[in-house]
Amino acid sequence: MQIRKVTVLGAGQMGSGIAQTFAQHGFEVVLYDIGQEQAARGLGHIRASLVRLANKGRISAEQSQAALDRITLSATLADAADSGLVVEAAPENLEMKKTLFRELDRRCGPDAILATNTSSLPITEIAAATARPEKVIGMHFMNPVPVMPLVEIIGGLRTSDDTLASVKALAQAIGKTAVEVRDYPGFVSNRILMPMINEAVYAVYEGVALPEAVDLVMKLGMNHPMGPLALADFIGLDTCLAIMETLRDGFGDSKYRACPLLRQYVQAGWLGRKTGRGFYDYG
Ligand code: CAA
Numbered sequence: 001m002q003i004r005k006v007t008v009l010g011a012g013q014m015g016s017g018i019a020q021t022f023a024q025h026g027f028e029v030v031l032y033d034i035g036q037e038q039a040a041r042g043l044g045h046i047r048a049s050l051v052r053l054a055n056k057g058r059i060s061a062e063q064s065q066a067a068l069d070r071i072t073l074s075a076t077l078a079d080a081a082d083s084g085l086v087v088e089a090a091p092e093n094l095e096m097k098k099t100l101f102r103e104l105d106r107r108c109g110p111d112a113i114l115a116t117n118t119s120s121l122p123i124t125e126i127a128a129a130t131a132r133p134e135k136v137i138g139m140h141f142m143n144p145v146p147v148m149p150l151v152e153i154i155g156g157l158r159t160s161d162d163t164l165a166s167v168k169a170l171a172q173a174i175g176k177t178a179v180e181v182r183d184y185p186g187f188v189s190n191r192i193l194m195p196m197i198n199e200a201v202y203a204v205y206e207g208v209a210l211p212e213a214v215d216l217v218m219k220l221g222m223n224h225p226m227g228p229l230a231l232a233d234f235i236g237l238d239t240c241l242a243i244m245e246t247l248r249d250g251f252g253d254s255k256y257r258a259c260p261l262l263r264q265y266v267q268a269g270w271l272g273r274k275t276g277r278g279f280y281d282y283g
Contacts, residue, residue, distance in 0.1 A: 003084030003113075003170060004028060007074075009100065011042025013236075013274075014117055015089035017145025020046040023067040024059070024146070025174040030083065032074045039073040046071065049146055081107050085170065087139055089117040092242045097121065098129035105130035113163055115139040119239065120186040120194075120246040123156035133158035137167050140187060141176075143235065151176040156183050185250030186243060194243045197235075198259050200228035204279070205261040211279040229279040232262075233272035241266050 004027060008019040011033040019031040019042070033039040050064040059067075072079075080086050086104055090096055097116060104114050114136045116126055127136035138154030151171040155164050164180065171178035181188045200214050209217070215227020224231075232240050241263060247256035265271075265278065272278030 003166070005030070005083045005085075007032060007080035007083040007086045008089060009033075009077075009080075009086065009104075010089035010091075011039045011073075012089065012091075013045070013143060014141060014145060015087075016042035016045045017049070017143065018087050018089055018117065018141055019071055020049055020067065021141075021145050021174050021176075023070040024050075024063070027070065027174075029071045030074050030079050031071055032077065032079065034075065036073065036075050039075060043068075043071065043073060049144075053146065077103055077107055080104060082109065083112060084109075085113045085115060085167075087115045087117055089141075092118060092121060092239060092246075094121050094125065097126050101126050101129045101136065105132060111135075113137065113166060115167065117141055120190050120243045120250075122185075122250075123154050123183045124158065127156040127158055134160040135163050137163050138183070138187070139167060139171070140189065142189070149175075149177050150189075151178050152187050152189050153178045153180045154183050154187055155180070186247050190243050191247065194240060194247065195256065197228045197232045197240055198244055198256075198262065201232070201259040201262045201279075204229070205259050233278035233280055233282075235272070236274055237262060237271045237278050238266050 006022045006027050007030040008015050009032050011031050019029045023029045031039055031042055033042060050067055053059045054061050054064045086108060088100055090100060101114060116138055117140055118138060119140060123138040127133035130136055136156060137159050140152035142148035142150050153167055168178045186194060203209055203214050204211055211229045215229050218224045218227045241258055244256060244258040269275060270277045273282050276282045
């Protein structure tokens, strides 16, 4: 089946980036969020990102406008009904995702593929909430989505080979490289990235170095584009904590315990860039 229409659930940082990327590559996109206001804010981010790409000469002004014209906003899940692919990019809450997938399963056509952008939750369990587990898959994009070339593709225990092949082809059609990994906590990306970020937080917590010093060591010494603490602020400290807890619970291994300082920042509401304060001040 030729997929031309995609619904993206969640107009936050990841959802709006995913919607933009599909629209830039000629897909009709429905960008859904629970309220018109949230969806409109997502469209504002997309507009800003497209202007940035156009100003850099990466795309023309016409291509930027055409991409915007392919996106419609929605606050009702019924609008997903005729999409060939749904990509869910809601917050990292397993129960919320299962409820959403149950609802999508009821509303979408029988051939529709239901993908989740979860960064670490079990695809197999999300799929089991539906009557079509063979058509449920993980499609894990990296932030900022329009720039990062990777999509981690995760088949659950019951995902079919057809679904895997379709989603790999779709990733290629939007200019991404698909890497297939298996459904274990954190997949590959966050199983490796998050313990590194958590270790950087421990270095600050134990007074080994200030955040600026930790980040400089990794930028200048290891050629990382961003230091781990700046990256944690970029991802969101609440998301980092949630992923560490998924790793710890999923493997039952204390080596994945979250640093108390990370937990305390989240308790304080210092979630990184999105709240104006994390390891750095963005005020
Ligand atoms: N939209 C469009 N273009 C964007 C953009 C956006 N949101 N953000 C950056 N860009 C473009 C810039 O315009 C620029 O384009 P040119 O190369 O044409 O100049 C390019 O990307 C680089 O940006 P900048 O010059 O502003 O800054 P930079 O060189 O420091 O790059 C960065 C910014 C791409 C974010 C880079 O710092 C980087 O790669 N950081 C690491 C990002 C990373 O690790 N992401 C993965 C996070 S983990 C995750 O997402 C998954 C998870 O589950 C937690």
